[in-house]
Amino acid sequence: MIFSNKYRMxxxxxxxxxxxxxxxxxxAFVC
Structure with missing residues (x-):
């Protein structure tokens, strides 16, 4: 759970x- 959450983050x-x-x-292109 913690690992998958970390991966998602x-x-x-x-x-x-x-x-x-x-x-x-x-x-930057517009400027």
Whole structure:
């Protein structure tokens, strides 16, 4: 349970970071 929860959190963090990176790139492109 703890392991799967950790894995899910890491997956969520990775997807969140990649999304933020994409948003920042789009923002920089607009600027």
């Amino acid at each position: 890491r997956n969520w963090q990775q997807s969140y970071q990649s999304t933020m990176l994409k948003e920042l790139q789009d923002f």
